[in-house]
Amino acid sequence: MNRAISGQGPAIVLIHGLFGDLDNLKSLGQSLQSDYRVIRVDVPNHGNSPHWDTMDYPALADAMVAMLDEEGIDKALFIGHSMGGKIAMATALYHPERVSGVVAADISPVAYPHRHQLVFQALTSLPLDGSCDRRQALVHMKDAGVDEATAQFLLKSFRRTDTGFGWKMNIDGLKRNYDALIGWPFHTLSYSGPTLFVRGGDSDYVKAEHKDAIMAQFPAVQLKSIAATGHWLHAQKPELFNRLVKGFVDSLALPL
Structure with a gap:
């Protein structure tokens, strides 16, 4: 996968959403790179990464771990927005030994209806x-x-x-591959590591009825909401979003 790397310290992987690229979370990366090794990726079929005929969350999770192997990284914290949040969650569920924590921005571990x-x-x-x-x-x-x-x-x-x-x-x-990307195949798996879900206060991507699914798969979760933001919460209130995420990451005292 194509990637941009900045900073030094414990590894953090930033994953954009559907139709995006590695610049989408650049502001968050800049707020983290003074203390962490930040890796912003182009998801396959996006940006300058390879094009895949078949694209689903198990394969994307495997690709994230392969990228860690290429960079010589044992464990990383994964942060993703929308589809990127699902990729972060899938990597934690599928490869928990390689994930030190998860931040999912305005997305739940559920299947969604067609909306694109x-x-x-x-x-x-x-x-x-x-x-x-x-x-x-x-x-x-x-x-x-x-x-x-x-x-x-x-x-x-x-x-x-x-x-x-x-x-x-x-x-x-x-x-x-759209049906696979809006779907969710991991209902029987759970990840016990530290997890933060951040939703946009005006968004319909993370609903009250999703709470049971979130708690079942990510029992150590913290749930936060940013008022007066929609699905693009990281772009609408970047300073607040970045501060909230960095506060969570800093609280974990991630090892090198």
Whole structure:
């Protein structure tokens, strides 16, 4: 996997959400890198990481451990937003001996309904023959029903190619594996290590009815909420989000 590494100390892996890349949690990484070795990753089928035909949480968890092996790291704390939070949780459930803690930002260990149909339609219907530049792509996506903030976020992966424009992310692969990414296959496993769930106060991704599932799989959990934020809590209130996460991480006294 493509990655960016900064700082020294106990290892922390930052994992972005669906359609994102390793820059999404860059602000959090900057707040942690003075005391920790921070590894920001491009998840497979995103950014500059390899494209996978089959993408599910067991395979993604294995990929995270393989990355630790490549870097000579025994254990790391995993922090992820949305899909990245699920990858962090899956790694802890599947490979608990390699995980020193988990932070899941605005996501629960549950299956979710389809909610990205408009996004996929907008992405797949955008002409990539050079007739549509970044400005026109934004108009296209808004006309397709995608809100401007989401469209601007998606366009971070839009790049010029030799023949026009293209997407860094593997849209076909993400669409093909979407059911696996919104699903959750780990109901019988649990992780007893320190865990923090942070939800956006106005988001519907972490609901009261998810609490039993969270407690069953992550019994040592702390639950926090950031008021007046939605699913993009780390971007809406970055200073508060970063301070809350760093406070949790610092409280663990992670070994080198």
